[in-house]
Amino acid sequence: MITNSFYFNLASGDEIEQYAKKVKDEYQSGKIGYYHLPDTSKTLIDDIKKYEATISDIKNIVLVGIGGSSLGVKAIKSMLGEKKRKLYFLDNVDTNTFNLVCNNIKFNQTIFIISSKSGTTIETITLLKCILNKFNPSDLSKNFIIITDTDTPLERFAIKNNIKFYNMPKNVGGRFSVLSAIGIVPLGLCGYDINLLLDGAKVCQDRYIHNKNNEIIAKAYHYATHRKADINVLFSYSDRLKDFNDWYVQLWAESLGKKHEYKRIGRTPIGLIGSTDQHSFLQLIMDGVKDKTVTFIKIQNSDNIKIPNISLDELEATDFVNNLNLNELLNAQCDATKMALVQEGLSVDTITIKHLNEYSTGYLIYYYELLTSATGIVLDINTYDQPGVEIGKRILKTIIKARD
């Protein structure tokens, strides 16, 4: 389904085995919830399906959430295209975006999913207020769903207003939460096959946690120890992967940017789209400082247009791609760029996805979550917290209260 080929040496031996054991220990400890979502989220599916059967008058789902509450869902929507219902996102307190979404829908044909792990995310609750003000519903129970941790203010708000709510496991961090209710509720209601999504993740879990395949650990070891290349580029050859890149950026940046005692540690993620960004960022990777690793993603089979066998007067020099499929040209560009980087001595690997569907998407998500956990373990940091973003929230309150 998904294969990974490397153009740098993967370490092996005792050290890798030890880190593999640490990952497995973390998995088995039960403390980090995302590892188990391929199983635990299965228990939600019946309820989502039953609920979905009752909302035949609903045409739109609007996901109101920010960061981990939206990036993963957006990634999956973009990868798989639109299904039964339209899926919109409100993930910023931006007037223009709010109007673009809310002026485009009818309230009685819409369910707003209010997603916030903490239940007090200022952007999300503010957007909820703006939605209530705009549509002024008399009853909140029909057009809202809430997804939050157990026993948050938002859960209590849901209970008091008779709003259907789902919980995510407390020990699942926001950026690792797309396979929890956070993702599978909106995706399930929109008609994506959430069973297959979880099955794909489960296959990845089996492969790398239960079947002693240490490839991810060895790759993580390379990222964690190859200090000179602390910028990690994901170069995805499909417009459909643009939002997946953004999800990866959050996962990697927020998980691996940490203070370790007094030392600052970080791996900087960058998402690029091929071939477009061959005409943008590539020059810097080729000739700039060798501080980058590059992972290419390509899709083997996709809907395809054949490049017609037309020879245009004066433009015959471009005819060498005639009769290829567009996707073959795209993948050949991926291979050519990869070879150019290998010649410059950069660490490069390629992830090849056979078909882009729920199954491979679930696998790819779990793959990147495992890679992040493993890299954090080798770096010896807490992969799952985000202490650096709290101070800004406190300053925000001070600034706004000072205005009064």
Place this chain on the structure above:
Amino acid sequence: MITNSFYFNLASGDEIEQYAKKVKDEYQSGKIGYYHLPDTSKTLIDDIKKYEATISDIKNIVLVGIGGSSLGVKAIKSMLGEKKRKLYFLDNVDTNTFNLVCNNIKFNQTIFIISSKSGTTIETITLLKCILNKFNPSDLSKNFIIITDTDTPLERFAIKNNIKFYNMPKNVGGRFSVLSAIGIVPLGLCGYDINLLLDGAKVCQDRYIHNKNNEIIAKAYHYATHRKADINVLFSYSDRLKDFNDWYVQLWAESLGKKHEYKRIGRTPIGLIGSTDQHSFLQLIMDGVKDKTVTFIKIQNSDNIKIPNISLDELEATDFVNNLNLNELLNAQCDATKMALVQEGLSVDTITIKHLNEYSTGYLIYYYELLTSATGIVLDINTYDQPGVEIGKRILKTIIKARD
């Protein structure tokens, strides 16, 4: 119109004066064409306006181009919203995107603008072939426009097929070309005020080149000499600036990633959107390695929604933002994040745009182009070439020819 405030010390004195002189020399040499576009592009406006008056049956403009031929136009469209005609982009050989655009339009209501500086860009010419194959027009003269350098194969193709064409000055590089025909033709035909766009750029030119304001030079000097912080983050607080970020990334990466004799030099650009990416990348900037500078962009006045003065049961802790405008909240978040970063000792500056319109957009584009030129001059590199991307193009031909 646009102001810039700094939270790091800007150098002054003789060295800055010397670099300012070098920038002015480069400007006066006439060798680098983009500097003069605010004047030279004015000569195109009459023709564009006359042509625009003849296409009342045209509803869509599809810009077919990649890299410098599309990123700047996309940025301006996103900043200013839609005008008289819809503007679509084909900037990748991606089947899904091709179908999304081409299945959405009627051929006889559409002008395709084929933009390629070299006139042989493989993606662009391939897309042209796919368009011709899909719509099979008998006459190319009505629904196509070509923009290219003088005397390219694409220009000759245009002449032979009686297609209207515009040239860009030879000495304007692709990533510096948005104020040339590359940008002002599609924007003018779609109803954007291209006169104002050029006027805004001219004001910036006056300020920084003619009026001895060395602020940009001093800022460039900081980026070029502050070696430990060689990642430059643009943190834009508006969804409308997402494509501007992508334009900046190309400009910065492709201009400043260079080999200088045997030494590799580079500044790595990253574009973020606030407040969304406060929930993503910010943790890495706060606690990760201090290898980043951050420029914030905020918009002072924008269309606005007032946060209603609603107190939701259980969610009263979020009421401190009630009665603000959404944009005030967004800008307060920008200020709070900036203060948090200043406390960590990072180099931070803020660009404040009073109103987002053609005038300020032209100014901002020229500002970033000047900053790039100045940084390249301090780094002592060739800012305007891109030798690193050629090898991939040669390998691509080898790969595809080997398939036969």
